[in-house]
Amino acid sequence: xxxxxxxxxxxAIATKEFLKEAADNAEDYNxxxxxxxxxxxxxxxxxxxxxxxxxxxxHIEINSSSKMFCMTGFRCGWAVGDKDIISGLxxxxxxxxxxxxxxxxxxxxKGLNEYKSGEKPIIVSDIVKIYEKxxxxxxxxxxDIGWNTDKPKATLYVWTHIPEGETNxxxxxxxxxxxxxxxxxxxxxxxxxxxxxxxALTQPIEKLKEAIERIDLVINGKKK
Ligand SMILES: Cc1ncc(COP(=O)(O)O)c(C=O)c1O
Numbered sequence: 007x008x009x010x011x012x013x014x015x016x017x018a019i020a021t022k023e024f025l026k027e028a029a030d031n032a033e034d035y036n037x038x039x040x041x042x043x044x045x046x047x048x049x050x051x052x053x054x055x056x057x058x059x060x061x062x063x064x065h066i067e068i069n070s071s072s073k074m075f076c077m078t079g080f081r082c083g084w085a086v087g088d089k090d091i092i093s094g095l096x097x098x099x100x101x102x103x104x105x106x107x108x109x110x111x112x113x114x115x116k117g118l119n120e121y122k123s124g125e126k127p128i129i130v131s132d133i134v135k136i137y138e139k140x141x142x143x144x145x146x147x148x149x150d151i152g153w154n155t156d157k158p159k160a161t162l163y164v165w166t167h168i169p170e171g172e173t174n175x176x177x178x179x180x181x182x183x184x185x186x187x188x189x190x191x192x193x194x195x196x197x198x199x200x201x202x203x204x205x206a207l208t209q210p211i212e213k214l215k216e217a218i219e220r221i222d223l224v225i226n227g228k229k230k
Contacts, residue, residue, distance in 0.1 A: 007037055012045040012055050015195050015204040016165045017158030022056045029062035038091055039065040044073040044083075047130050049160045050138045059087055066091045071110075073162075075117045076133050080110040137162050140207040140214060147218040151226060164205040165192075169225045175200055185220040 009028060011020035025041075032039050041058035046069060049055050058067055066087035071077040085095055105111075120127035126134065141157060144164055148155040155166040172178040175191035182189060190206070192199025209217070 007032065008040045008042060009058070010042040012043075012048065012158075012160030014045065014161060015163055015190065015192070015199070017161045017163050019053070019055060019160050022061060025056060025058050025061045029058065029065070032062075032065065038088070041065060041067040043067050044070040045161045047074050047126055048134055048137060048162050050134075050141065050157075051159070053159045055160055064088050066095070071114045071117065074130060075114070077110075077113070077117075080113065082106045082110045082114050084114075137207050140209075140211060143211050144205060144207065144214050144218075147214070148221075151218065151222045153221070153225060162207045164207065165202060166205070167202055171225075175203055179203065181224050182221065185224055187217045187220050187224075 007028065009020070009025075011018060011024075013019070028039060031037075039058060043055070043057065046055045046057070058065055064087075066085050068083055068085045070083040071080060072083075085092055099105075117129065120129055125131075141164065145155050145157045148164075148166070153166070153169045155164060158164055168175055168178045175193050179189055179191045190204040192202030192204065195204075207214075
């Protein structure tokens with residue numbers, strides 16, 4: 007079973023109890039869990055995302071430098087957990103490619119070695135602070151223009167229902183595109199995403215401000 011919390015696209019988080027239930031099911035029904043956890047560090051205020059391996063070590067967890075160190079262009083991921091599963095993964099992977107370039111691996115090792123305690127090291131917490139400011143700005147601004155949206159506790163995404171009066175994610179997105187704003191329609195993630203859109207906090211606050219002004223035009227323009 008593949009699980010991903012904190013979740014892309016919804017920003018949903020998993021409690022330790024939820025992970026325990028998943029691990030208990032895995033034991034009862036004899037399956038393994040791949041816990042895809044690239045947003046483990048993108049947590050806000052005092053929220054800490056649990057690792058599945060804190061609960062049960064018979065599974066694997068994967069993470070990625072793209073998110074943890076904001077090294078999106080240097081694609082490097084890693085897996086930790088059960089020895090036999092890792093060994094199988096290693097065997098398969100060695101037949102697929104010849105590995106991530108060594109200079110990237112060295113940079114990632116340096117980054118991971120910054121973890122000296124349970125706390126996020128400064129090189130990571132400084133990045134997360136930037137995303138937290140963007141999250142706070144975006145969610146407040148959306149609420150200010152009448153688009154009720156909650157703050158996610160984690161991830162670099164803001165997942166929200168389409169504004170009142172809109173009935174279809176894609177149609178709403180098209181109106182925004184005409185104003186030069188691109189969001190991801192919830193349906194891009196599957197049929198259950200209908201009625202939702204996903205914002206990515208990957209732009210600086212100045213750009214988000216501009217986007218909000220244009221969104222305001224689309225959802226409130228006629229009323230003003
Ligand atoms: C849930 C999840 N897993 C994995 C990845 C892949 O990360 P990368 O290929 O950049 O290492 C992403 C990237 O968006 C993601 O959202």
